Amino acid sequence: MGLTGLVKELVLLPFAPVRGSFWVMEQLVDEAERQYYDPGVIRAELGRLEEQLEAGEIDADTFDRLEDELLDRLQYATERTNQQ
Secondary structure (H helix, E strand, O other), X not given: OOHHHHHHHHHHHHHHHHHHHHHHHHHHHHHHHHHHOOHHXXXXXXXXXXXXXXXXXXXXXXXXXXXXXXXXXXXXXXXXXXXX
């Protein structure tokens, strides 16, 4: 590290906690998105949704609306996986 790099690090040192906080927030968002778009999790939610319909906990309209949302999420998750 040259003199310029050392000066830069010294000047930015007071901001280290902020940079660390942003890193932590990015990690949390990444993990939340990973779980939200996990195909296994989505399929499990679809299964629970069907169980709720069969048990009479939700009506057919609610089931259809929530199923559509989950299927859209599953499709997006599949597209995300294929792009990576």
